[in-house]
Each structure stands twice: as C-alpha cells, then as structure tokens.
Amino acid sequence: MTRYARLLATAVAIACLPTLAQAQDKVLQLYSWANYVPPDLLKRFEAETGIKVNVDVYDSNDTMLAKLQAGGGGYDIVVPTNSILGTMIKTGLLQKVDASKLGNFANVDKPFDKPDVDPNRDYSVPYMWGSTGFTYDSAKVPGGKLNESWKEFFEPRPELAGKIAALGDQGEMFTAAALYLGIDTCTEKPEDAQKILDLLLKQKPDIKIYSSTGTIDRVAAGEVAMHQQWNGAAYRARLKLPTAVFVYPAEGMNLWGDNFAVPKGAKNVENAKVFMNWMMDPKNAGEASNFSGYNNAIKGSDKFMKPEMASDPAINPPEAMKARFRPVKDCSLKNRELRDGVWTRLRR
Amino acid sequence: MKADRNLFRFPGTATIAALGLAFLYLPILTLLILSFNENDLITIWTGFSTRWYQAVFTNSDMLAAARNSLIVAATATILGTAAATAATLGVARARAAWKAAVEGLLGLPILVPEIVTAVAMLLLFVFVGFELGLLTVIVAHTVFCIPFAYYPIRARLAGLDPALSEAAADLYADPARRFLRIELPLLAPGIMAGAMLAFISSLGDFVITYFVAGPGATTLPVYIFGMIRIGITPEVNALSAVMLLISILLITAAFLLGRYSDKQSNKGKTS
Amino acid sequence: MKTSWRGLAPTAPAAIFLLAFMVGPLLLMLYVSTLERGAFGGVVWDSHSFVAYEKLVFERDLIGRLSLNPDYLTIFGRSFQLAAITTLVTLAIGIPTALFMTMLPPRQSALLLFLVTVPFWTNLLVRNFAWILLLRNGGPIDGFLGWLGVTSGPIDVLYTPLATGIGLAYSFLPFMILPIFVAMERIDRRLIEAAFDLGANRLRVLTRVVLPLAMPGIVAGSVLVFVPCLGAYVSPELLGGAKSMMIGNLIQAQFGASRNWPFGAALAMVLLVILLMGLGLLSLSGRRRKVA
Numbered sequence: 001m002t003r004y005a006r007l008l009a010t011a012v013a014i015a016c017l018p019t020l021a022q023a024q025d026k027v028l029q030l031y032s033w034a035n036y037v038p039p040d041l042l043k044r045f046e047a048e049t050g051i052k053v054n055v056d057v058y059d060s061n062d063t064m065l066a067k068l069q070a071g072g073g074g075y076d077i078v079v080p081t082n083s084i085l086g087t088m089i090k091t092g093l094l095q096k097v098d099a100s101k102l103g104n105f106a107n108v109d110k111p112f113d114k115p116d117v118d119p120n121r122d123y124s125v126p127y128m129w130g131s132t133g134f135t136y137d138s139a140k141v142p143g144g145k146l147n148e149s150w151k152e153f154f155e156p157r158p159e160l161a162g163k164i165a166a167l168g169d170q171g172e173m174f175t176a177a178a179l180y181l182g183i184d185t186c187t188e189k190p191e192d193a194q195k196i197l198d199l200l201l202k203q204k205p206d207i208k209i210y211s212s213t214g215t216i217d218r219v220a221a222g223e224v225a226m227h228q229q230w231n232g233a234a235y236r237a238r239l240k241l242p243t244a245v246f247v248y249p250a251e252g253m254n255l256w257g258d259n260f261a262v263p264k265g266a267k268n269v270e271n272a273k274v275f276m277n278w279m280m281d282p283k284n285a286g287e288a289s290n291f292s293g294y295n296n297a298i299k300g301s302d303k304f305m306k307p308e309m310a311s312d313p314a315i316n317p318p319e320a321m322k323a324r325f326r327p328v329k330d331c332s333l334k335n336r337e338l339r340d341g342v343w344t345r346l347r348r
Numbered sequence: 349m350k351a352d353r354n355l356f357r358f359p360g361t362a363t364i365a366a367l368g369l370a371f372l373y374l375p376i377l378t379l380l381i382l383s384f385n386e387n388d389l390i391t392i393w394t395g396f397s398t399r400w401y402q403a404v405f406t407n408s409d410m411l412a413a414a415r416n417s418l419i420v421a422a423t424a425t426i427l428g429t430a431a432a433t434a435a436t437l438g439v440a441r442a443r444a445a446w447k448a449a450v451e452g453l454l455g456l457p458i459l460v461p462e463i464v465t466a467v468a469m470l471l472l473f474v475f476v477g478f479e480l481g482l483l484t485v486i487v488a489h490t491v492f493c494i495p496f497a498y499y500p501i502r503a504r505l506a507g508l509d510p511a512l513s514e515a516a517a518d519l520y521a522d523p524a525r526r527f528l529r530i531e532l533p534l535l536a537p538g539i540m541a542g543a544m545l546a547f548i549s550s551l552g553d554f555v556i557t558y559f560v561a562g563p564g565a566t567t568l569p570v571y572i573f574g575m576i577r578i579g580i581t582p583e584v585n586a587l588s589a590v591m592l593l594i595s596i597l598l599i600t601a602a603f604l605l606g607r608y609s610d611k612q613s614n615k616g617k618t619s
Numbered sequence: 620m621k622t623s624w625r626g627l628a629p630t631a632p633a634a635i636f637l638l639a640f641m642v643g644p645l646l647l648m649l650y651v652s653t654l655e656r657g658a659f660g661g662v663v664w665d666s667h668s669f670v671a672y673e674k675l676v677f678e679r680d681l682i683g684r685l686s687l688n689p690d691y692l693t694i695f696g697r698s699f700q701l702a703a704i705t706t707l708v709t710l711a712i713g714i715p716t717a718l719f720m721t722m723l724p725p726r727q728s729a730l731l732l733f734l735v736t737v738p739f740w741t742n743l744l745v746r747n748f749a750w751i752l753l754l755r756n757g758g759p760i761d762g763f764l765g766w767l768g769v770t771s772g773p774i775d776v777l778y779t780p781l782a783t784g785i786g787l788a789y790s791f792l793p794f795m796i797l798p799i800f801v802a803m804e805r806i807d808r809r810l811i812e813a814a815f816d817l818g819a820n821r822l823r824v825l826t827r828v829v830l831p832l833a834m835p836g837i838v839a840g841s842v843l844v845f846v847p848c849l850g851a852y853v854s855p856e857l858l859g860g861a862k863s864m865m866i867g868n869l870i871q872a873q874f875g876a877s878r879n880w881p882f883g884a885a886l887a888m889v890l891l892v893i894l895l896m897g898l899g900l901l902s903l904s905g906r907r908r909k910v911a
Contacts, residue, residue, distance in 0.1 A: 029563040029564075031563075032574075033574050033575070033576070033577035033578060034409070034571050034572075034574035034575040034577075034578070035575055035578045036577060036578055039407065039408070039409065054563065054564055055409050055566075056561070056563055056564065056565070056566045057409075057413075057566050057570055057571050057573075057574030058558065058570075058574055059558075059570075059573040059574050059576050059577075060576075060875065062874075062875035062876050062878075063558065063559075063874075063875060065660055065878075066467065066559075066660065066661075066874045066875065066878075067470065067558070067559055069657075069660055069661040070467055070470040070471055070474065070559070070661070071470065071471065071473075071474030072470050072474070072480055072559060072560075072562075073480070074479075074480060074562050074563040075563055087659045087660065090659055091657070091659050091660070091661070168856065168861050169876070170872075170876050170877075171876065204862065207860075207862065208778050208860060209778045209860035209861060209862070210860065210861040210862065211856060211857065211860075211861055212576070213576050213580075213856075213857065214579075214580070214748070214751070214857070216389060216579055217389050217392065217751075220389055220392055221389075221392050221755065221757075222757070223755055223756075223777070233579070236579070240387065240389060240392070292578055293578070332658075333658045333659075336877070336878065340872075340876075340877045340879070341678075343872075343876075343877075344690055344691075344864065344869070345690060347861065347862065347863060347864040347868075348690045348693050348694060348863065348864055357722055358715075358718055358821055358825060359821070360715065361715040361716070361718045361719040361722075362719055364712060364715035364716060364719070365715060365716040365718075365719035365720070367712075368712045368713075368715075368716045368792070368796075369716075369734070369735075371712070371789065371792075372735065372738050372789070372792060373738060374753065375738070375746055375749035375750055375753065375789070376737075376738050376741065376749075378749040378752055378753055378759075379741065379745055379746075379748075379749045382749075382752070430632075431632045431633035431636060432633060434629035434630065434631075434632055434633065435629065435630040435632075435633035435634070437629045438627050438628060438629035438630030438631075439630055441627070442627050442630070446627060448899075448902065450627075450630050450634060451902070452895065452898075452899075453634060453637050453638065453641075453642070454633060454634075454637065455842075455898065456637065456641050456642070456645065457637070457641055458842070458843065458846050458847060459846055459890075459891055459894045459895065459898075460641075460645065460887060460890075460891055461849075461850035461866070461867060461870050461871075461887055461890065462850060463850075463870055463871050463874050463883070464648055464870065464874075464883065464884065464887040465641070465644065465645075467648070467874055467880070467883075468644030468645060468647050468648040468651075469640065469644045471644065471647045471648075471651075472640070472643050472644045472647055475647070487640055488640070490636065490640075491636070491637060491640045491641050494633050494636070494637060496794075496843070498633075499798055499839040499840075499842065499843055500797055500798045500801050500836075500839065501801075502835070502839065503798045503799075503801055503802040503835040503836040503838075503839045504801045504802065504805055506802065506805075506835035506836075534805075537729070537732075537800075537801050537804055537805075538801045540729070540732065541732060541797040541798065541800065541801045544732065544733070544736045544793075544797065545736070545793065545794060545797055545843075547736075548736050548739040548740065548793065551739070551740060552739065552742065552743055554743070568742065569742055569743065569744075572742050572744055572745070573744065580744065580748070584742065584744070584745050585745060588740075588741040588742060588745050591740045591741065592737060592738075592740055592741065594740075595737050595740045596737065599730075599733045599734075599737070602733075603726075603729075603730060607726070
C-alpha cells in the first residue's frame, strides 16, 4: 500500500505544479452552463481586453440558486434565466451594475431591454433567448402534419399514444398546460391547479418519458414521435432529422431568456461590466448564437449568424409566431406550492 | 498450494463471473465505439472520426476539470483510506457500545442523501468562514471516502485471526511493529479494495462537489452535468476513453511494480 | 479480545473528522428542518416551524383542514422496493463472481479486482447514455435478441422500471463484489478442507461454510448497494422515464425547483432514522449469529 501511496503522492504533486504557477492578473470568474459561452469567443475576449475568463459550471438554474442562497460564491458573472433572475434580485443575491448605461446597451432588441423581472436593467443584460414548444416527426404523424396547438401534445392522436416525451421541468409543464387551458400561469387558485393536474394525468399514459436531458438525441433517433422541446434543441434536431417540425402553439408558449448578472461579493466587478458590454456587440452575440444554437437579443447580429440558423423558423420566427410568446413571470410562493403539488401528484 | 484454489471451484461461478464482466464492459465498449462517432449526437452513429479526441485536448476547461477530479480523488482516497484503516483497527479492540457508536458515525455519509450532505456542508463552511475552493472539495470527499474504504477493510478484519496479533505481542513485538508486519499485510486486500471504492466514488461525485467547490474547482462530473443545457457531445465519450486508458496504464504499472517487488522480497526469503 | 481505551485511539482521526464535517453539517440540517421556508427558497433563519414534518404525512386544504397524504409514503415505499431488488440482483451476480475471483491465484484476483472497478472511471451520465443506446428499441440488444429468435417484437425495455434496475445494478455492482471478495479470500482453507473431509458435498460446503464465513462481506456489500440506491436519481430519470418519483428525485427537487429546504431536510432526517434503525437491528442480529 505504501508503494501506491508514494506513486499517487508524486502524481498529485506533479499535477499541482501548474496551478501554483498561475499568476492572477486581470481575471473574470464566469459561472454558467458548460459550453454555453463559446470557448473561442472567450479567447478572443482575452485577446481584445486582456482579461482572462475562468469558467465554472452548473447544471441548472435551481442548483445555482440553491448554492448562492446557501452562501456559496466567489463568482463574477452568473447566467440566470429570467425567472431565477427575478428571484435573485428580490433576495438580494445580485448587485446593481447599471447595465442599461453600458455603451452597447443600445443594441439590445425589444422586448429584452425592459423585462418584467428587471425593468430598468439595473442588474443584468440579455444573452440568449428561447421558447418552448414541441417538435414532431412529420414522417410519423397521420397526414404528415399536426395542428399548431398544444392540443396535439396534451390530447394526442391515438397513433401517437406512448410515443410522446415531455420536458422534466415542473415549470415548463405547468406553464404549457396553463396556457392551453387558458389559465393564468401565476394562478393561486387550487381549482386551477386541479384542472391542470387532471389534464396532465390524462396525458400521462401517453408519455414515454419526462426528461429535459438528451432531447435532441431522442427526437433524432426516433425514440419518440413528439417531444416538448426548446427551440434551439429543435433546430439542432432538425439538422439530424430533416422531417422534424417545430411548432409554435397558438394558445401561447413560454418565452425565456438567459442573462448575465453580477452576484454580490464578486471580486472583479469592473471586468464583469467590460464582459457584459462586450457580449452586447452584434458580432460577438452572433458568434455565441452560432455556437449555442439559440438566438440572441442583440440587433444586427443576424449578419453574423450561420445562414441555416438565420433562416430556420425555429430560431428566427416570423412576426406572427412571435405574438405567441408569453415571457416567463416570477410567481408567488402560493403559486409555487401549487406547482409542487401538481408535479408530485403527477409523478408519484 | 494449487489444491487450495480447487476448493473454491464451484460449478457455474466461472460462467456467471464471465457474464458479470461482460455486463460491466458492454457499455464501455459502446462508449468507446461512439467516441469515434462523426456527428455530435451521443447515441447515434453516422461515421468514423477522431474529432472528439481533438476536441478534448483543446478544451482547456474540460482538461482542467479532469485534472481537478484526479487530484481530489487521489488525495481524498489516501486520507480516507488511511483514516478508515486506523479506525478499523481501533474498532476491533473496542467495547460493543463504543463499536456501535463509531460504526454509526462512520456510516453516516452513506446513509444521508447526497443533496442534503452537500447543502449542509456548504452551510457549515459558510458558517465557520472556510473559503470555498479545491480544499473544501477535498475535505468533503474525504468525508465519504472514509466509509467507502471502511466497509471492505472491516469485512476483511472480521476474518482475521486475533491469535496472530497476540502471538506477535507475546514475542515482544510493540504495537507499531505488530501493525506493520502482521495486521497491515493481512488487511492489504481489504485496504486495496477500500481504496478502489473510495477512488471511484470520489471520481464520480457530482452533487457534493458542486455545492462545496469554489471558483476554479470544477471537477469532471460537475462539468459534464453542466453540459446538459446545450447538449452532451461525444467529447465526453472520448474523454472517458482517455481516462480508461490512464486507469489501465496505472493498473499495469502497479501490476508490474508488484511483481518486481515480489521478486525483490523473494530474493531474501529463506523458506 | 482485550478492550482498552488505548485501543480506541486509532479511530480518532476518522471519528473527529466525521464529527466535524458530517455530524456538524447534519445538525445544521436538522435545525433547517425546523425553520420556515424562505419565500424564494432558502430558509428564514430566525423563524421556527414544524410544517415540514407535518407535510410528510398530512396536507392542508384551502381552509386549513388536515388530511392524510400518502404521496410521500408511496414514494418511500417504491424506492425501498427498487433498492431491495437492485441489492438482490447484485448479490446474485456478485457472490458467484467473488467466488470465482477467490479461486484465482493472488496476482490474477488482484487484477480482476481492478478490472471490476475500471468501468467506473467513466462518468455516471456517460454510462447511462450508453445504456440508453443499448436498451432502446432498434438498438443492439433488441437486434441481437430478435436475430436469436428470442423476441418477436421490439423489446420495450427502455423507460421502464426494468431499465432503471439494470442501470442501478450496473452502477453498484463493484460495491457488492469487492467487499464479498475480500471477506471470502480470508476464509481459512482448512475449514473448507475439513468440511469436504467430513463428507459434505459442494452445495453443503457452500451454504454451511463459505457463505456464513463470508457474511460480513455480504452484509457490507448489501449496505453499500441498498442505501445509496435509495438516494439515486440519475438512473431513474434517464432510464426509467421519470414517470415515478423516487426519494432521490423528491429530496433533490426540494433543494431545486420546489425551493422547500425544510421539507427536504425533514425527508432526509426521517430517511436517516429509518436506515439507522434498520442497521441497528442488523448488527444486533449479527452479534447473536456470530461464528466462532
């Protein structure tokens, strides 16, 4: 055992050397999903501004929030989605950076310049945005076409029974069901929650899996004929499976956006502001979109986006479709408890 | 000595063992094949390509995460296994009540769901002002490495003949000598197994690491889980293949070292 | 065996470390379970409430009336069932494999020991995705079984509890094999020889000598498989279709989307108590059945 100990100890010592040698000059600690901000873009940022970006990673908004609420920190930029952004502002986890006064802010497209959760953009700037609809394989549906309605998803045709997948996200399911039924997504009435639960329970036998992971694979491999999906994932699924079609349901669909914000306790606030400003440049935003597969909130960036992205209706919807967007709202505790109750009863 | 081994020759074990190993390596083979997949979907094959291996070696975030994982796993395994070995020997000599208390304590990290341990540890670190970083990850990992190492060593000790240790004591060997020459060699397979389990638990841990890691302390599982948003690419398969290769190289090295040291110690034997 | 205070000294490093970094955090968590949940997650540190514990079995309707809520009990029951099955499956594979390893020469059995753990240098997500590929309709296993003529239609295994079981058994197999192996390897050969000399056949030797002597390893392995299985959440989600919640998903959600930390803490405390009682019973019965 001692022999192994010596071997391992030497390996550890050698591995530690590079970290010791690192000098900390101009640095930015970015906390985000992996591969969300393209590594090449970060390298260009470093070349142009001299600030080195270190990336740490989280897997969901909720775990990021939980960690920050428990007191974990040390990051300069986080990437919260709108609903979480609202929560973080209300609970004092972010600091004001007067983002709307940054140079490139003029480039921000509507409605992302005045979101419900941060109306004056004191705390954040937008990054990517997306919507949640559903994708179906036109080769597998009767008649090759489905109606642009949540009905096809919640009350599927018999041929599609058992071949449907939903997102494993209680927020997304609740919102979609509420929009379909014409209920306010922030409802606090138990009767409304019951209606939503009834709808979801009726749908459950036709659902193969509730999962937000690996949706692109699932669609492209033909495991399911229909999948509730984010538009960016739908775009990439269509690249693999040309018969895939993304639907903008007429009753309304969730519109979410990711944002850059600065947590309290950040050590490099000025560098963070430089970063936020830089990311609002159309060229940089366009490059980020190409990499992540989602559209961005910056005017003029479509010049820099890949043509197949700019022309895909999932990414660049026509005005008529945009009318179906329902931006995410941060609802009350009562609403959250109702959502929990619905989700637990659905999945028990 | 060959006769010894035949005593354990029960019919069917070879078959089941072979099936067991096949079961263990089937997904490994799958991911190895997929690591050469040409497109970016992790479960659909379209053609042969080494682009993912290239991607791994140019992805500095991923490599940094892998390095962190190995550092943490190695350190936590060493510390945890050492503490567990000592604890096993102490418990063996203890009264029943003490034994129950210590074993209950040692078992806690396994009994508590990881998310709870994770948040609880973070709360503690914040409360006492222990700044988050790679060190907090190492501390947290050592906590669960101890029980994972402990159980196999304990199972090994249960079969240990106490007469051997007592005989050595009768022959005027002090506790340190008894430990090094009698107990440690006899426990060695248990310690090895314990270290292995501790190591793979540490390598694979996501939740606890996530919550107690400071900036720059992202480990590989945390990184891979973080890819969920955009999509997990076969880069991950390629990286897994590389880590498998590293582990096989380490094992081969250990194997050869072991054989070499055996030859050395055999040189001095008189039996 | 002499018992003495000095004998306890070696446990000190592990004990102190765990007291500080495990018991400490757990006490904090216990405290959290008695607090009021924060409106947006987290807790209100100076406001106490036992609502979390009440929520385990009861729920309040609009007027505030209490009624029995079996949801969480169902989830607990289902998780225990799945964990038990996984433990049995890993036992079925693990015991023969450990036996096989024991009959190899020491160098080869050490090699096999390593080989059993090498697959777990890969990541959990990666392993699960590999199983998705293997188990899906139209995948290699489906094709193979169809070609053999064993099945006539698609196997429909993926996104069922069976798939979850396979995934879990896969993830925990080394935790079963290793402890059993180290216990078996220590068995005094002379005992087995004696049994054979006394006319016992192979089956009797196995059940009357080998297995009882390997019991510490079997118990250790079973604990190392059963308990973490209860808290598992990745395999049930990716392989099982996530149509039924397990304890792992439930508690995870409390610190995630549900933002109800006190409830998550309460669930964990209850689980802990159940498991400690179970282990206590196990060790008591073990002491009575001790082999000389």
